[in-house]
Each structure stands twice: as structure tokens, then as C-alpha cells.
Amino acid sequence: MNKYVLAIDQGTTSTRAVLIDKNGDLVNMTQIEVECTFPHSGWVETDALAIWVSVISVINELMVKENITWKNIDSIGVTNQRETTVIWDKNTGMPICPAIVWQSRQSAGICDEFEDKKDFIHERTGLLINPYFSASKIKFILDNVEGAREKANKGELLFGTVDSWIIYRMTQGKVHATDVSNASRTMLFNIKTLKWDEELCKMFGVPMSMLPKVRPSSYKYGEASFFAKGVQICGVAGDQQAALFGQTCFNVGESKNTYGTGCFMLMNIGTTPTFSKSGLLTTIAWQIGNKVVYALEGSVFIGGAVIQWLRDKMHLINTSAESEEKAYACHDTHGVYIVPAFTGLGTPYWDDDARGAIFGLTRNSSDNHIVRASLEAVAYQCKDVFEVMKNESHFELSKLKVDGGATANNYLMQFQSDILQTEIELPKCLQTTALGASYLAGLASGFFADRKHIESIHGCKKNYHPQMDVKEVEARYKGWKKAVEVTRMFK
Numbered sequence: 001m002n003k004y005v006l007a008i009d010q011g012t013t014s015t016r017a018v019l020i021d022k023n024g025d026l027v028n029m030t031q032i033e034v035e036c037t038f039p040h041s042g043w044v045e046t047d048a049l050a051i052w053v054s055v056i057s058v059i060n061e062l063m064v065k066e067n068i069t070w071k072n073i074d075s076i077g078v079t080n081q082r083e084t085t086v087i088w089d090k091n092t093g094m095p096i097c098p099a100i101v102w103q104s105r106q107s108a109g110i111c112d113e114f115e116d117k118k119d120f121i122h123e124r125t126g127l128l129i130n131p132y133f134s135a136s137k138i139k140f141i142l143d144n145v146e147g148a149r150e151k152a153n154k155g156e157l158l159f160g161t162v163d164s165w166i167i168y169r170m171t172q173g174k175v176h177a178t179d180v181s182n183a184s185r186t187m188l189f190n191i192k193t194l195k196w197d198e199e200l201c202k203m204f205g206v207p208m209s210m211l212p213k214v215r216p217s218s219y220k221y222g223e224a225s226f227f228a229k230g231v232q233i234c235g236v237a238g239d240q241q242a243a244l245f246g247q248t249c250f251n252v253g254e255s256k257n258t259y260g261t262g263c264f265m266l267m268n269i270g271t272t273p274t275f276s277k278s279g280l281l282t283t284i285a286w287q288i289g290n291k292v293v294y295a296l297e298g299s300v301f302i303g304g305a306v307i308q309w310l311r312d313k314m315h316l317i318n319t320s321a322e323s324e325e326k327a328y329a330c331h332d333t334h335g336v337y338i339v340p341a342f343t344g345l346g347t348p349y350w351d352d353d354a355r356g357a358i359f360g361l362t363r364n365s366s367d368n369h370i371v372r373a374s375l376e377a378v379a380y381q382c383k384d385v386f387e388v389m390k391n392e393s394h395f396e397l398s399k400l401k402v403d404g405g406a407t408a409n410n411y412l413m414q415f416q417s418d419i420l421q422t423e424i425e426l427p428k429c430l431q432t433t434a435l436g437a438s439y440l441a442g443l444a445s446g447f448f449a450d451r452k453h454i455e456s457i458h459g460c461k462k463n464y465h466p467q468m469d470v471k472e473v474e475a476r477y478k479g480w481k482k483a484v485e486v487t488r489m490f491k
């Protein structure tokens with residue numbers, strides 16, 4: 001009988017179920033959209049119960065599509081949108097309010113109160129004080145949902161990121177747990193002691209009784225008894241960390257960049273955390289057995305989203321793929337730079353107030369130039385992150401592994417390789433997030449023998465090598481830096 005690892009990839013806009021076989025190949029996949037709501041400006045919420053229903057649906061659909069039963073499933077891996085905060089009632093198992101999504105700014109006021117504690121928070125959690133992370137979201141719910149604080153104090157409420165919520169539901173309330181990579185995004189977890197931090201919990205008014213048990217990423221969490229007897233959840237990791245694992249960045253200095261709506265670059269920094277002075281986050285990549293591996297992380301807020309903007313708002317292209325044709329239709333951007341700071345700028349600027357700008361327009365500037373400049377802007381922003389990583393980690397970054405929807409764009413990938421002066425590698429399976437969760441699960445269950453075996457089955461689909469002259473790279477990058485500087489002055 002064919003056996004597979006079943007990966008659940010619960011993202012912000014969709015839930016996917018993915019079957020991975022012994023060769024690390026994607027056998028089949030199903031996907032369902034998940035809705036977010038925007039009740040006020042800057043707020044983003046989602047229905048945790050709808051997330052759970054979407055998990056059930058994608059699994060059922062996948063089993064019908066592939067004509068398999070639970071007997072074909074070796075183990076389950078869970079990977080998820082990080083930081084998104086779910087609070088539910090221990091007695092009923094029902095969420096007490098909508099989940100607050102990572103993008104939501106509704107707890108920004110709470111973060112402002114802790115501005116003077118930013119160094120303390122960074123030292124313990126590796127994070128920068130920002131509403132992005134879970135701690136201020138939990139406080140927001142306990143402060144604003146009627147009766148929540150009293151119930152939490154009586155030990156009647158549970159908190160979890162989406163992984164915990166899915167595990168809780170799959171195990172029919174028997175297991176309330178998370179993995180270290182997800183815990184490290186809550187802003188309540190001490191990434192050195194690997195324990196929930198009492199002082200941080202006190203600061204954010206979070207009773208420790210609400211918090212899940214923290215487990216390794218590759219670990220037998222419990223039986224998914226909601227679905228079947230004997231099938232265990234064996235791997236759990238936040239989406240970006242799962243992608244790092246799925247790209248087999250097992251060695252110190254190896255890094256990956258994901259080009260989705262935003263871009264997330266993570267580098268394996270080994271078993272000792274280092275702390276950035278230039279806006280990178282320090283985060284836990286994964287834990288296998290007793291061994292914890294850390295990563296540095298940099299984020300670009302608007303990556304592939306700039307292509308959506310060209311399509312949906314500027315109407316310069318009809319499909320994302322058309323951006324490649326238009327970029328190749330001109331020799332260069334004709335001096336045009338676009339800084340897509342639509343929602344501020346991430347690493348290394350962390351500038352919430354910056355807004356987008358276009359520079360260098362002439363009467364010759366055309367739609368093609370603007371499209372090309374938009375793609376280049378994605379690559380320049382990633383170079384900003386890459387440069388900081390290179391300087392702070394002191395590792396030779398000879399290759400960058402990439403994944404995500406926008407890697408379909410050859411122009412973008414070649415330009416990225418040129419501007420970084422570094423080789424770019426695309427894996428054979430682009431669903432690296434699901435792949436990472438499957439590898440983690442399969443290592444715990446015995447489906448995959450060890451990491452060496454995983455390296456041997458992990459294939460590469462395509463490579464890009466730098467072709468641009470170094471002087472040209474320097475001149476163009478200088479133009480970008482100037483464009484960012486001027487953009488940030490315009491507030």
C-alpha cells in the first residue's frame with residue numbers, strides 16, 4: 001500500500017492539504033480559500049472555526065481526489081500562518097472572538113506603551129516590539145472581549161497560534177501544544193531558556209495557564225483522533241521556518257527567500273542565537289530532539305503584492321505572468337525606480353509611515369518601464385535584507401534558495417541573481433512550506449530515515465547565475481538607495 005505524509009499548510013488566504021511520498025515528491029494537493037475580514041482600518045481578523053472547517057474540507061477532498069483512506073497516511077505535518085492569535089474556551093472548545101491575523105494593527109497602541117522596553121524584549125525574544133507578534137494581540141482580546149479577563153484568570157481560556165488550534169481540534173481537545181518555531185513568534189517565549197517568560201507574560205497581562213506546552217518541531221504530538229485512530233501529528237513549524245527546512249537549509253549559513261505577497265528571507269545561524277543591530281529578527285528555526293537551530297529573518301512587506309497592484313489597481317497588466325513579458329519588452333527601466341512602500345518598509349528600515357513613490361519619469365517612460373521597475377523593486381528590497389544578513393552573520397552567502405509564487409517570473413529571478421551577484425536555486429517542489437512540515441513529520445515517524453536521506457531526495461529545478469557587470473550593479477543599487485532615502489523623507 002502507498003504511504004504518504006499528509007501536510008496541512010494553513011496560510012492567511014488559503015488552507016492546503018498536500019500529500020508527500022517517500023521520494024519527497026508532491027503527489028496531490030487541494031486548496032480552499034479562507035476569508036479575512038477588515039472590521040476597521042488596519043484591523044485584520046479571521047474566523048478560527050472556519051479555519052478548522054477548511055482543514056477538514058481540504059483533507060476530505062484530497063482523499064477523494066487521490067482515492068485513499070487514512071490507512072495510506074503515515075503521519076501528519078502542520079505548518080501555519082504565524083503569530084495569528086486564537087483564544088478559545090477550555091470548556092466548550094469554541095473561540096471566544098475572531099482570531100486576530102498577523103497583519104492586523106489593532107494592538108499598535110498597546111505596543112506603543114512598551115516602546116521603552118524594546119531592548120529587553122529583543123534580548124529575550126529576538127523580536128522587535130510590533131503589533132505583528134501575538135503578545136499584544138492576546139492583551140487586546142483580554143482587555144476588550146467582555147468577561148475574557150475574568151475567565152482567563154480563572155484558567156478557563158486557552159491561547160494558541162493556528163498550529164495549536166489545529167492540533168487541539170485534531171486531537172479532540174487532548175493536546176494543547178505548539179512547537180518552538182511558533183512559540184518564538186509570540187513575544188512571550190524566551191528563545192535562550194526555551195521557556196515561556198514569566199516577566200513578559202506579566203507585562204502583557206497574559207496568565208500562563210492559557211499557554212500551550214512547547215514541543216520540538218519534529219515530535220509525536222498525539223493522535224489525530226478526530227479523523228482516525230493511529231495517525232499521529234508528528235511535525236509542526238511556522239510557515240517560514242517550515243520553508244527553510246523544506247529547502248533543506250540544514251547547515252549554518254544556508255538561506256532561503258520566499259517570494260509571496262511579501263518576501264521572507266531566513267538564514268540558518270546554527271545552535272547559538274545572535275542578535276541583529278540592523279532590524280533582522282532572531283527566531284527559532286526548529287528543534288529536533290534536544291537540538292535547537294536558530295535563524296535570522298528579514299521581511300519585505302510588498303513583494304509579489306506589487307504585481308497584484310499593477311494588475312488590479314493600475315491595470316497595466318492582465319495577469320501576473322504578463323509582467324515578465326513587459327519587463328523583457330524594454331532594455332532597461334529608463335531610469336525609473338519604484339519604491340513600493342505601500343504599507344511602510346520592513347527590514348532594515350522598519351518604517352511604518354513611509355509610503356510608495358515613483359522616480360525618474362520622462363516623456364519616454366512607458367507602462368513597460370513601470371512594470372520592469374516594479375519587479376526590480378522586489379529584487380532591490382530583497383538585496384537590502386541580503387546585505388544586512390551578509391554583514392551581520394559573516395557567512396559567505398554563495399547561494400540563495402528561493403520559492404513562492406513570484407519565482408515563476410524569470411526576469412525577476414535573473415535580475416535578483418544579478419543584483420545579489422549570487423546564484424539563485426529553485427527546488428523541484430515549490431510547495432516548500434508543506435514539504436518542510438512533511439520532512440519534520442516524517443523524521444519523527446521514521447518515514448524519512450534522516451536528514452542525509454532528505455538531502456538525497458531533495459531536487460533542484462533551475463538555477464540562475466549572475467550575468468551583470470559589478471560596476472553596473474553598484475550604480476543601479478546606488479540609485480535604489482537614493483530613491484528609498486527620498487521616499488522616507490516624504491511624510
Ligand code: ADP
Nearest residue numbers: 260261304305307308320321404405406408409
Ligand atoms: P502567498 O502565499 O503570500 O499568498 P504565493 O506564494 O501564492 O503567495 O504567491 C503569490 C504572489 O506571487 C502574488 O503576489 C502574485 O502577484 C505573485 N506572482 C505570481 N505569479 C507571478 C509572476 N509570474 N510574476 C510575478 N509575480 C507573480
